[in-house]
Amino acid sequence: MATATTYGARAHARAQEGTRAEAMPVVPAADWPAPPCEAGHLVWAETVAGGNYTHRVLARGTELRLTDLHGDACAHLLLYAADRPWERLNVADTVKVQWNAYLGEGQLLLSDQGRVLASLVADTSGHHDALCGTSTLVRNTERYGDGTPQSDSPAGRELFKLAAAKNGLEPRDLPPSLSFFQGVEIRDDGSLDFTGSTGPGGSVTLRAEQDVTVLIANVPHPADPRDDYVSTPLEVLAWRAEATAPGDPLWEATPEGRRAFLNTTEFLAARGLA
């Protein structure tokens, strides 16, 4: 198609509509082929390429399912209270308050304000990590020859910087992150044991317990021992659901979690938000 003229260039651009790529957002999300809920409840449906990132603001009560389609995704995650980013994921409080270093079903992702940002309501993988954070430009350059966003081996932190910037945030707003689908265990002497993936199809579902800004980078785990940069697509689906409420088993599961939910709902009620 001729693109030497404005008319030709416009026609050329418009002719691209309808092209399908393996990694892309499906808009509207209701067009997603096999929704895990009523199709009309889907608010976000996307496949994130290996070495890429995405971000979204989710309303309280939204459920977010991440799926490792081919077995080598690693979803690095950061959470902020939407429009109040000074309240954000605190990994240290998350593991300390819940007396557990490992992420799994029933864990709450806590902010630094003694409140819940999201809860982990389903997990078919069990291979996750709250200790190692994500990869950096320096280390990816050492390991793979490059770590810039435009390279074939982008670093998680570089992608987080971009996702953060698109939400008005700066590098100093990036705290330690969590990652899903590539496991790390701790031996008795404190050393790390990288247990990798459980294979294709593993998924985790998070439930937003406040309005949250979600940043996701899909890049290899920093402790992945393979020489090659191996990063396969991540499926991201989100749908409208309900926040955890008093009486739900998750609300009552632990005294620490119950107080975190109480702190959260009192805070939201005082603001007129729940």
Add this chain to the structure above:
Amino acid sequence: MSTTVVPARAAWSAVVRTGETLTITDLHGNQAVDFLVYDAHDTSVRYSAPDTIHAQSGIFLTTGSVLMSNEHTPLMTVTADEVGRHDTVGGACSKESNTLRYGHHTWSQHACVDNFLAEGAKYGLGKRDLVSNINWYMNVPVEKDGTLGIVDGLSAPGLKLTLRAERDVLVLVSNCPQINNPCNGFEPTAVQMTIGVSG
């Protein structure tokens, strides 16, 4: 060489120049020293627990451990340690997390995050500059099932550790005021900070 005694429950900070050492002395034993470190010339480059952990493939700090930044560059190195194991996982106590860990009755108690905020403000640092910190002298084992907790300390009166600055760094310290777990033996006490020339 300059030596300062940090009173129980107080904050402290200093710039340590490349090659200088910082020696921390647990004067009375089992006193957690909450610790953050920044590039003195660009505080957006700061201590990263995750980078430190995956760089050394382990969660405990001792002699030889390198404190890495969020850009995976070395900030300080542990050059001597008389205790053997220090914590990278538990982070700082806060009034907010105390309500979760112990109950709302603890709300009036002082906490490390408030020390970090007050001390950091002297350098223009705010809440977003606070991240998972080191807890010198704090003992946090992890069981096979992932259960972790702050348990009785391994330190004793007079035990020291020494750090060497790998670049000009700003160090923020909270001499932990926590009284609801064993990290300070349930009685916060003074610690000593000594900045010296590398030997």
